[in-house]
Amino acid sequence: MNHKDTEAQRNALSQRVIGAAIEAHRHLGPGLLESAYQTCLAYELSQAGLLVQQQLNLPLIYKGIQLDAAYRIDILVENQLVLELKTVEKILPIHEAQLLSYLRLGGFPLGLLLNFHAPTLKEGIKRLKL
Numbered sequence: 001m002n003h004k005d006t007e008a009q010r011n012a013l014s015q016r017v018i019g020a021a022i023e024a025h026r027h028l029g030p031g032l033l034e035s036a037y038q039t040c041l042a043y044e045l046s047q048a049g050l051l052v053q054q055q056l057n058l059p060l061i062y063k064g065i066q067l068d069a070a071y072r073i074d075i076l077v078e079n080q081l082v083l084e085l086k087t088v089e090k091i092l093p094i095h096e097a098q099l100l101s102y103l104r105l106g107g108f109p110l111g112l113l114l115n116f117h118a119p120t121l122k123e124g125i126k127r128l129k130l
Contacts, residue, residue: 010080010109010110010129013050013078013080014081014110014112014127016050017045017050018112018121018125020044020045020048021041021114021116021121022121022122024040024041024044024116025037025120025121027040028040028116030087030116030118031087031117032087034085037085037087037114037116038054038074038085041075041083041085042054045075045077050078051077051079052075052076052077053076053079054074054075055072056072056076057071057072058071058072058073058102058105059105061105071101071105073102080109080110081108081110081111082099082102082110082112083112084098084111084112084113086113086114086116086124087116087117088115088117089117091113091115091124091126095113095126096113096128099111099113100128103128103130108130110127110128110129110130111127111128111129112125112126112127112128113125113126113127
């Protein structure tokens with residue numbers, strides 16, 4: 001498998017996840033707690049046959065020592081795509097920095113920042129990669 005195949009597979013996976021997130025947002029609408037969207041999105045992804053892990057602990061390795069820094073990934077899909085869910089007025093640079101930190105700490109190639117507070121979810125999607 002070459003790099004382009006891997007990139008194409010990641011793009012296809014992120015599109016499947018975005019479709020599932022839009023489906024959950026259509027049914028729920030904006031205004032709920034992040035945990036409600038997380039549960040419903042995880043259900044949609046599982047129903048689509050994807051491997052889903054929720055509230056995954058992400059340790060911090062500092063000078064060769066693993067520290068339990070209480071970082072938690074909202075959802076990890078197929079052991080490669082990090083989903084950071086928000087229910088905020090607007091995605092801020094700090095939210096992007098948080099997702100990028102998760103990508104770096106876990107060695108993950110791609111992440112989606114999903115703001116379920118947006119009137120339509122398309123307005124609340126930010127794709128980040130290392």
